[in-house]
Amino acid sequence: MSHITDQNASPVTVDRLPELLSAYSLPETDHFCQTRQRARELFPEIPLPHAKMEDWRHFNIGAVLNGRYSPVFGSCGGQSDRPTTENLLSAEDTAAELFFLNGAYRPDWSRERTVQGVYAGSLARAAADPATSGSVRELLGSVLDLRDPFVCLNTVFLADGAFVQAGRGVACAEPVHLVFVHTHPEGTVTFPRLLVHVGEQASLRLVITHVFADNGESAWDNMAGELILEQGARLELEETAGLLGAPRRFLSLMGARLNRDSSLNWRVFTLDGELVRRDCRALLDAPGAEARVEGLFINSGKNMMDHPVRIHHRAPHGISRITFKGVALDESRSVYTGKVLVERDAQKTDSIQVNHNLVLSPEARVETRPQLEIYADDVRCTHGATAGPPPPEIVYYFQTRGIGRQQARLMLTRGFVEEIADEITVPALRMAVLRALSKRFGEEEP
């Protein structure tokens, strides 16, 4: 495990790249050499995002990019013990429990179990193993666009990550638990990476837990993940951040590609975090694919959260559902952008997008932008969005039943957030999220 701290960290810029790379001890000849090389050559040509770009208009990306960072990988002075995740999901109840520390696989913390037909472990190891190297070579980078600056940057520093693969026809009922531990000092950045492959007619349940601990003020985590669902595959994905520790600066870009008749059920929870952007994308690449994306964020303090969700219907008979909810408190800034793109060939697309935001403070701001871009003529697509405080007539109704205003707001908020949490398919995790929510919106006014 390499450990780098660059004392003279300066902004991540094109000119700084060679210097950063030299400070980052990457293996000279691993299986990602060429991939990294491509990214390194491309990176200088990609404009970095700024506030004037449509996609970045409402997110303070400047606050991330103007920082000074040196890349780190593995242990680097943060918390060095294996964090406890038992209260979310016991290792006993998983098919495998894998830990990644600042992007590096920690076999000593993990419990790998052998479920027939399932690989779950280090991406670097999978790239080296003849049994899996072909898949890794073929799939890595096949969903996310390398021309996205953050994907590119992640790839420039690619050293390891998580790889989960369910072979053709394999049904893995118990969840695979991936725990990404982010713990590193101020002025450092990590590049966690994820690759998931669900084979033909296979089904997989995946729980991703982001743990944040002892992070320096400007610690930045720049995650990239790819999910590939083959024909008839099913993936249940539960992804939480802010349940165990709060992110500082967290950019994550996750993309899924769905083949014919495959189905993806994806739930994203951002329960805390200072400056967070979690990009969720699904490409319905072949007929009959179905993607459901549900999300919940809770934004407080002076924090900023941005959740861009994109569904791209490329083929006919696709179904997509986006249900995203947000709770905005204090002086927080929140953005939701949902884009459903229906290509000309994607006839009979059935898409529903809703975004509801509960705004609990007059100083909180929520920007909700559900969008539809349709080029097919025979489709059923709807979208809707709301943002506002609990309706006064409902609060009044509570009052006439003896329930004071504050408690009414708490009860309404709990009801609002529980609706998404109730959908979590892993019972222990569902209970843990519900517990956290009821603690958050318990007796006292948020």
Add this chain to the structure above:
Amino acid sequence: MLTVKNLHASIDGVEILKGIDFEVKPGEVHAIMGPNGSGKSTFAQVLAGNEAYEVDESVSEVTFLGQNLLELSPEDRARMGMFLAFQYPVEIPGITNAYFLRASLNEIRKFRGEDPLDPLEFQELLEEKMRLVQMDPVYAERFVNAGFSGGEKKRNEILQLAVLDPKLAILDETDSGLDIDALRIVAEGVNRLRSPERAFILVTHYQRLLNYIVPDYVHVLYKGRIVRSGGRDLALELESRGYDWIREEADVSA
């Protein structure tokens, strides 16, 4: 129990209640009738404490159980034993009937200095009251009024009334939108809840309800004033003669 003197109230600067005098004693049942828009719901909402209405406190006086009602928050009025069954109950997504009612009852119990009911104790009480108003137990786990039909919402209000055990219950057109069976069930529920300690104010358009729940007094509200009061015969008279004669009399004397 409730004394209203010269109650003036307005909404958005428009005066709706123009001097109401009204008195309710324990055990009594008062019916309030009157043409559409005369201010019946306004009166009910003002009693419950709806802040959308502005009460002219320089002239109005309302006492409830010896306290100045106008100084109390809506929740304190409810905790003291006032209950309003809404003409248009709101839907509350995300909160089940059972959870809502238990929270409500426990607030009221806390106010009375009683221990809260745990979910199991409450469940028993709720099941008993649901039988009383002949409501299917599945409604306990449905979100409050969400997707309920008009009649189901009204019946749900009566369920709340039965569970919360108020001292003064105001029913704003609870009979409207009910089919004849539901009307009978609601009326039976109310009759069973009648007691020497409890009073009712029934806002209604229909004599029909008053055949089931026989009132002690009937009042006619017109243009924000009670223009006539009487016994149950008044309701029968209104039923046969309509409101025109009331209008004429009132407009002449005004």
